[in-house]
Amino acid sequence: MFHRHPFLSVLTFAYLGFVGWVTLTPASTAPTGSDLVLRVLDRLQRREELSWLTYDRAELLANIALFVPVGVFLLLLVGTRFWWVAGIGGFLMTSAIETAQRSIPGRVPDERDLLANTVGALIGIAVGLVLTYPASRRRAAQRRARAAQRDVVRSPGRASVR
Known part of the structure; x- marks a missing residue:
């Protein structure tokens, strides 16, 4: 599979490395916990049409968006015939991340993340x-x-009849 699509494989592993960086770094150094994120969210909430966008909702949407490319990449690697394998792969990857987060300082595994990441992968598929x-x-x-x-x-x- 990987030898037939070397560029796609490199791109997939690079993106998975990014996902690992975002999801598996300690909370104190995680890119998602920065002041920039909070300032951008605060500025967005000042607009009346985006007042519904709380931190929890933004995190949920970010989890979904983070895994959409994972679903696309996994589908392209396994092929459209085996789309369900890509779906299982997205779920298993999310499960592994949530399990690993138990031992990472400041990280808290959450079933909602498992659901949001899997939904993101399925949307990508x-x-x-x-x-x-x-x-x-x-x-x-x-x-x-x-x-x-x-x-x-x-x-x-003879003519073949089917």
Whole structure:
């Protein structure tokens, strides 16, 4: 799988490294706990149409958004036929992160994060399926054409009836 898509594999591992940095660093050095995040959120909440955006809601949306690319990358690596493997992979990765956070100072594992990250991965898989649908249809048509050609070559005097 990785040898057929070396650039995609490198890009996937780089993004997973970023996810690891964001989710597995101690809370005191985590990029999500910075004053910048709090200042941006405070400024957004001043706008009436964004007053609903609390820290908890922003964190939930950020968890979902963080895992959308994970779903896309996993889908592209395993293929559209095995989209469900990508979904299981996203869930298992999130489970591993939440389990590891138990031993990281200042981190607290949360079932809501497990749900949000898995939903993000599933959204990424859905986006990936939509984006790859034309190519998948084209490959399926090519496979059918090759199979029909093999049937004709195997029985040159007779027409194949299905």
